Amino acid sequence: MILRAEDPETSLRGEEHESLRLWLRLFTCTTMVEREVDGMLKRAFGSSLARFDLLAQLHRAPDGLRMTTLSERTLTTNGNVTWLVAALQREGRVSRRVASEDRRAAVVRLTASGRRHFTAMARAHESLIERLLRPLAPSERQTMYTLLGSVKQGLRHVRTDP
Amino acid sequence: MILRAEDPETSLRGEEHESLRLWLRLFTCTTMVEREVDGMLKRAFGSSLARFDLLAQLHRAPDGLRMTTLSERTLTTNGNVTWLVAALQREGRVSRRVASEDRRAAVVRLTASGRRHFTAMARAHESLIERLLRPLAPSERQTMYTLLGSVKQGLRHVRTDP
DNA sequence: GCGAGTTGCTTGATATTTGAAGCAATCGGT
DNA sequence: ACCGATTGCTTCAAATATCAAGCAACTCGC
Secondary structure (H helix, E strand, C coil): CCCCCCCCCCCCCCCHHHHHHHHHHHHHHHHHHHHHHHHHHHHHCCCCCCHHHHHHHHCCCCCCCCCCHHHHHHHCCCCHHHHHHHHHHHHEEEEEEEEECCCCCCEECCCHHHHHHHHHHHHHHHHHHHHHCCCCHHHHHEEEEEEECCCCCCHHHHCCCC | CCCCCCCCCCCCCCCCHHHHHHHHEEEEEEEHHHHHHHHHHHHHCCCCCCHHHHHEEEEEHCCCCEHCCCCHHCCHHHHHHHHHHHHHHHCCCEEEEEECCCCEEEEEECCHHHHHHHHHHHHHHHHHHHHHHCCCCCHHHHHHHHHHHHHHHHHCCCCCCC
């Protein structure tokens, strides 16, 4: 889903709406990259971006993560995490057990197979991203990274800070 | 789905992987904004980002668009567009008719109701985006817009230009 | 004009995602 | 220890999205 207004047919006039134009382009670019990545992960690994993302979270948490933490970090709903973890478990990529401190909570972690699988995907993922972002010079990437940092920072307070 | 690696636990080391870090942040920010927007459109208009996007395309194409064009512009599958258009048609937001030049093709356009609905959503959408991107100064927005322009440009040739 | 390839779109089976509701375990006083 | 919130997760139904066929309407070259 893309709103792209940067083409000739655009209805936006002049310098006004700059935020909007920026968002449209941001959205377009991200979605395009997302589709490239998701497609690659599906074709080459029978996986998906959503799975990869979840595995990535677990990869940097050797002690495992709770369902809720996973849903916060992957920015999806708890129901979706339940579903994804179940799928990944069937595929043997993750294991789960009841948390010792809280019998309601589940701790999910990567299995050896999951770790291997993730590592292979991560390699392919990185080289694809490298390729897709090649048009940006290192300093430009840095600039953009910084600018996005402040956006991200601001997004934290959105709900509470109208 | 977010891969965020910018937190303390990150496994990325130093200046290498800058592309990857940038992508992760890009993805995070975009997804967060997407969720804000989608939620707002749902709560306030009983619509969604996907619908809004489709309507936006039609809004700037007074003569209507073909299904295929819609799927290209919204970056989704043709099957999804068929579904979305059917839903929007049931809701009275769009109309469709067979193209005069090609009896296979359908031309979709906004109805008066669709136009009104879209206009209202667009207003709310713009002010939300304005608010979310407020942390960026105008010149920064411009910079980012330009940088994303080259990324977008590069994405066009990805498939053909390994 | 004809038949082999395209194209434009729909279908149907699946996969994924969301949102709300439900259940059990834990927590905070009391 | 007991009760009413709260929390952590799952479930279920419904909304979306994807992918692979499938079908009809075009196009071309002959």
